[in-house]
Amino acid sequence: MKLRTLLLACGAALLANPLAAGLAHAETPAKLLFSAERQPSAGAPQSIGFYSNGCMAGAAELRPDGPNWQVMRLSRNRRYGQPAAVGLIQRLAGQAARAGIWPGLLVGDISQPRGGPMASGHASHQVGLDFDVWLRPMPSPRLTVEQRETYPFRSVLRKGTFSVDDRIWDDNYRDLIRLASEQPEVQRVFVNPGIKKKLCETAGRDRGWLSKVRPLYGHDEHFHVRLFCQPGSPGCKPQQAVGRGDGCDELDWWFDVALQPPPPGAKPPKPKPPLTLAGMPAACRPVLSAPDKGEAVAADSSSATPAGGGYADAYAPAAPQVPIPTSRPLR
Template identity: 80%
Template structure:
């Protein structure tokens, strides 16, 4: 049955040029295909294993597809699983933002796959259940249907062709939502576009301690990315270095003067870099092999997170998944 799922997944991943051949071993198969094929969390105690961009998660919990103050987007991707602390944090941020009048509801993007691990597309991190994305758009009213959430367009908050925040879109509520997220004790860092970081530095006022967690990075002009610390009990989780105590605003000159400058033209006849071979299970933390082969978590736990109108992640994917080419994805870096 797993082999059949992997073969079906390959049909949606032809762009990568890598599909599982009948009889191929796990050791030879790209890990992103193995983990993307898993539709349910593993049984057992919750454990984040490895680093954010090289690991997996055992015993993940599901964020309900619909909550009082949030909606999960792109349900067919089946990436709404994470550490229970991550799920609780999303619900708390959504409730606090709504209660204070900052944000009517979150549009939640990718968290992690049911067993974490590398994804077939879209992210290098989000592998251990401690990362999640929040769209930089408030939840609309009326709410989006399941089908609408598949193609609802991303929207950059930058002026087209620049790294400057568009004040026709941006207002203090955007700043305050990011501040609410950054002020949570579980949050290790938040990734935003350098243009957004610049705007936050200019408008934060005297209370600037939270800015140390907000880190500039490529892309991230349509959403912000929240990362939690490794959680108690996950002894094999590898932490990321601390962000430091400053507000981080002095770093921006390097981003605008160096990192975001157009790349130098390649020399005529220069050979393209050799592509990096795909990560396989043998290159991941050893415990991830057991996570991949573990039995499915109790059906009642999966059903509890399936959300209104969706019987299960697997059945939703079969019913509503559009062609991969039809689903818009965030740009890897902002346009100049």
């Protein structure tokens, strides 16, 4: 029996037991339900909800190995996304290699097979429109499956500082982040504030792409790419738009306030209770209960499986350019 089915059955048993009425509101954390799913759901690709509170139907899978990429930490099973996201990874990897910027991408987490909250790690990556790229070029020879489980992360900051380590960093790092930010599907690229500062210092006169590059805690070992909500996902909740400025004048707050240690004796923030299905979009419940994508294809003898394992949608052309409004969010 699937863990999901077992958890839901246990929940139903509790509700049917009068002695357990007090536990009726103690729903199973959604991260346990979604992380138990090993295959995408059947149906058309859709992002449901917001990047940090939602799920995904009909996901595409990024192959573990491609001409210019390798997926890391395969045991996590987080290499699923909207077809536009999977296609963008493939295209970005090829463009960077052909331009001599980067020999190959080491791709971190995208989303779980049905999206949703993860058992560990990210708060976002829930709707198949986020993915991580390690700030390490793909080595030669390529990494084995076993090596990809233990290959170390590497910060591009000098140890104990928020400044980029110039013994590691060169213009290729800047050019890869710029190439990602210039893709029309991309809404934001998250980097460490120290990396954003370095980009501001070395971008040159053409700075329009910097508006999408947003500083965020962490993100010194990888950068995080976020796509716009895609056509065909009416339930996808968009993020506030970025503005047209380069954002370099906002960095003082990060270094002077946000990155400073808390004052002595400050109480740590109270952890949030785990997200449950009750707090997620209603359309995520049927995503959990839907048959696996592979099962649905096998049951329909009239459906021909596309070449490449049934994920031909992942090679769809890029979405049209989405205009960026002039207003800039505060954070």
